[in-house]
Amino acid sequence: MAKTKTIFICQECGYESPKWLGKCPACGEWNTLVEEIQSAPNKTITISGLKTSPVHLNEVEITQEERISTGIKELDRVLGGGIVRGSLVLVGGDPGIGKSTLLLQVCEMVGQKAKILYASGEESVKQIKIRADRLGISTPNLLLMSETNLEAIQQSMQDLKPDIIIVDSIQTIFKPELTSAPGSISQVREVTISLMRIAKENNIAIFLVGHVTKEGTLAGPRVLEHMVDCVLYFEGERHQSYRILRAVKNRFGSTNEIGVFEMQDRGLVEVDNPSLMLLSGRPVNVSGSCVICTLEGTRPVLAEVQALISPTSFGIPRRMSTGIDNNRITLLMAVLEKRVGLHLQNHDAYVNVVGGIRIDEPAADLGVITAIASSFKNFQVSPQTLLMGEVGLTGEIRAISYIDKRVNEAYKLGFNQCIVPLENAKNLKQTGDLKIIGVKSVSEALEIAASNS
Helix, strand or coil: CCCCCEEEEECCCCCEECCCCCECCCCCCECCEEEEECCCCCCCCCCCCCCCCCCCHHHCCCCCCCEECCCCHHHHHHHCCCEECCCEEEEEECCCCCHHHHHHHHHHHHCCCCCEEEEECCCCHHHHHHHHHHHCCCCCCEEEEECCEHHHHHHHHHHHCCCEEEEECHHHCECCCCCCCCCCHHHHHHHHHHHHHHHHHHCCEEEEEEEECCCCCECCCCHHHHHCCEEEEEECCCCCCEEEEEEEEECCCCCCCEEEEEEECCEEEECCCHHHHHHCCCCCCCECEEEEEEEECCEEEEEEEEEEEEECCCCCCCEEEECECHHHHHHHHHHHHHHHCCCCCCEEEEEEECCCCCECCHHHHHHHHHHHHHHHHCCECCCCEEECCEECCCCEEECCCCHHHHHHHHHHCCCCEEEEEHHHHHHCCCCCCCEEEEECEHHHHHHHHHHCC
8 A cells, every 4th residue: 555645835825845844935934834645646637629739820720709798897898898608717805895796796697698506615505595685686597506525516517517607715615535624725726727627628617706815815826816817806995885896817808907896785886987986075175185097907097196294293204105105105205305395304194095996007196296295385286187197206207108098088077187298298189178288397297286276
């Protein structure tokens, strides 16, 4: 009889070691190596219907992917046009953020033309039924099962032959031949590989629900995101009504698209115009508030940036930000000190992007730097003025991309003035009665913003 072999696997990064170690050499975490029985190597996974031998590029025949519309425009936008048959989609987010609610609503829309199997390892079928009744879901093509054993789910799939499978959540499903506990590195990896084979061989779309860690990343091995076809992140606070669905990986569509939803008593409701939502309740005639335009995928989104500058009572001033990188705030404040002459070294700075959206692109620099200067010098920026532009370390305003889309969005929402980089202003066509002002430096932009208040 062969001797049983054991291996120690890090539960944070998946590092394997033949002996136990207190500290993982790969990720540096302590007490994360867990002993597991080493299983026999898996057979090579092949996808039926595909040649395993090399073929010429010109001999490969392609067809348009068959998509199933979810009936939810915001979700279709993020997915790239709908659900692709044979795809493996991972939906991640904090507990209680609305992942299961969104997928149940998809079942109601898609269930009119497709058969769906909903396998939950966290709730009983009665609990799912109670939530479905609250959401008004009554499609006859939705089949429920409460199961954590992957073999049982595979057997049900073979018997029912569904078009779509939803697994909630991937951290609760296990393969019996593995000795490790559900949610461990080995279980999550092997279960995902098995589900990927099911999706490709049977042309079934599978949705996996995944929880995130306190750092905001998906729990389990990092390879999980590499194996799936699409990764969606559900962002937002549990105690706020708005949710943002973001695609960070999509093999069948563009990435960085977002869908905006509002959580109501009847479930998640689409927000057709996020700019109106983010600008609602905006204060008037107050300092430290500016409107910027950021690009989320192909969609321009207008948002309000607020800044508060106050004298510090400590030896080292505080720099705090929400929705924008804190290091970027420090850089922009240094530009204000050096190039504009504002003495901010003895003041605390607090910057917030209203609405819970996060801004990563440099096109928001001009708006952020104007909001900081507005709060410090106590002047008001006109509520009908939009500011866009990247700020360089020498105080210059550099050109940004997709300026036409941003200006058109500002015109639709009734803004009467846009302060943009001079290089962009030279190539812009007149849009209605919207006034376009091109600026070359931060000082020039602040002077115009203050004079129009």
